[in-house]
Amino acid sequence: MLQQLLMLFGFFSLVLALVFWVNKAVSLLDWLMGDGQSASVFLQLTLLSLPTILVNLLPIAAFAATVYVTNRLSAESELVVVQAAGYSPYRLARPVFFFSLIVAAMVAILAHVLVPLSVQELDMRRSEIARDVTARLLTEGTFVHPTKGITFYVRNISAAGELEDIYLSNSRDASQRQSFMASRALIVKGDGSTENGAPMLLMFDGMAQTYEFSGKRLSVTRFDSFAYGLGGLINTDVAGTRSIRATTTFDLLRANPALQADTGVSKDGMIAEANMRMNKALQSVAISLIGFGTLIVGGFSRFGLWRQILVAIVLLVVVKSIDNTLEGMIDNDARLWPFRYFATLLGLGMSWALLWKAAHPRLRRAPGLGSAS
Known part of the structure; x- marks a missing residue:
């Protein structure tokens, strides 16, 4: 039995x-x-x-x-x-x-x-x-949403790790929406100088748009190079009890x-x-x-x-x-x-x-x- x-x-x-x-x-x-x-x-x-x-x-x-x-x-x-x-x-x-x-x-x-x-x-x-920001963002040809209010797109990733034709949208702020477009970009690991050691998104040959909802005003800025901290977009501080x-x-x-x-x-x-x-x-x-x-x-x-x-x-x-x-x-x-x-x-x-x-x-x-x- x-x-x-x-x-x-x-x-x-x-x-x-x-x-x-x-x-x-x-x-x-x-x-x-x-x-x-x-x-x-x-x-x-x-x-x-x-x-x-x-x-x-x-x-x-x-x-x-x-x-x-x-x-x-x-x-x-x-x-x-x-x-x-x-x-x-x-x-x-x-x-x-x-x-x-x-x-x-x-x-x-x-x-x-x-x-x-x-x-x-x-x-x-x-x-x-x-902490693995690259795995959460780097998906070719697909709009990804690593967190609520964030949209990221990359058309292609070269063999050297360079991002080609990227789009980043941040609508977490209730008063405005920010959008970034660049022909090239790199993700660089953060150091002690950045908040929480968060990585940086280095964009080249692109454009930044800021749309204010209250005044319905759109601001456009073109840049040759621009560094954007990803610490505010993705919670990389996972320390807890x-x-x-x-x-x-x-x-x-x-x-x-x-x-x-x-x-x-x-x-x-x-x-x-x-x-x-x-x-x-x-x-x-x-x-x-x-x-x-x-x-x-x-x-x-x-x-x-x-x-x-x-x-x-x-x-x-x-x-x-x-x-x-x-x-x-x-x-x-x-x-x-x-x-x-x-x-x-x-x-x-x-x-x-x-x-x-x-x-x-x-x-x-x-x-x-x-x-x-």
């Missing part, structure tokens, strides 16, 4: 990962295409987002595998045979329990190690993309003052984040046992266990809904972090009650859970 659970768990994990990964990749692809990034950058970022996706869907995949395997064993009368041989529901739940511990270990590794590392690397890659999701659990539990100042999160907030990661692993055990307990309590029926499967799904939704509600409360007040485990403990209590009821068949009279036939 454990082997079947692991095989089906791998299948459901793969299917769910593909579904969530495609959904994540669509929004990420739209953002990267707008910035002119390559396919390799897209692949790197989507792979880095995979641990965050897996840590949330592995418990659901474990639930699906448990329900599927239990339903198949019941349909093939294997559960009836082993129960007739004297196996109690608690003993039958032993493989499911070991299976849930394996899933919990996977989730724990993801939550405590892989997710913080991937988020840290993802933040670094996003920072590099934010450290993400708490990129912080290891060990550092979160220490919660030293330097880390609190770096992340802008209080000590209670760090403890709440660490316990959230621990709870994800423990919840895998509760969810798997709920799926098994709900189906085992129904006994054998030649009409199938579809009603028990619906009840298991409802119980799963109840546990996850309570967990999400408490998560919102803890986000508003981190001092409530001990309630993080309430939904998990409730799920374990449900699974124990279901197994106890299955062990006492004389008490199994609920019409909603079916009867042996």
Whole structure:
């Protein structure tokens, strides 16, 4: 049974990962295409987002595998045979329990190690993309919009890196719109003399137009050479606070003052984040046992266990809904972090009650859970 659970768990994990990964990749692809990034950058970022996706869907995949395997064993009368041989529901739940511990270990590794590392690397890659002005601007023959109110066009880029026939429009100012056209241009990296070290756009043989909306007046200036700072057009200052999701659990539990100042999160907030990661692993055990307990309590029926499967799904939704509600409360007040485990403990209590009821068949009279036939 454990082997079947692991095989089906791998299948459901793969299917769910593909579904969530495609959904994540669509929004990420739209953002990267707008910035002119390559396919390799897209692949790197989507792979880095995979641990965050897996840590949330592995418990659901474990639930699906448990329900599927239990339903198949019941349909093939294997559960009836082993129960007739004297196996109690608690003993039958032993493989499911070991299976849930394996899933919990996977989730724990993801939550405590892989997710913080991937988020840290993802933040670094996003920072590099934010600084990479050339990738965001240099797309031949296409009007690009690196940020709202900015339009840039270059007809051709020579082998030497020279821009030919460029157009730049800046309409971020509500009172006027600036437009620049030049036959040649170069992008030069900034130095310490420029604000934030922002790059400069050096334009040659061109024209600058400024249109004032209030007076409806157009000013035209022709130039042989003109330097335009790109720091005001693209936010190259990506320095910010450290993400708490990129912080290891060990550092979160220490919660030293330097880390609190770096992340802008209080000590209670760090403890709440660490316990959230621990709870994800423990919840895998509760969810798997709920799926098994709900189906085992129904006994054998030649009409199938579809009603028990619906009840298991409802119980799963109840546990996850309570967990999400408490998560919102803890986000508003981190001092409530001990309630993080309430939904998990409730799920374990449900699974124990279901197994106890299955062990006492004389008490199994609920019409909603079916009867042996």
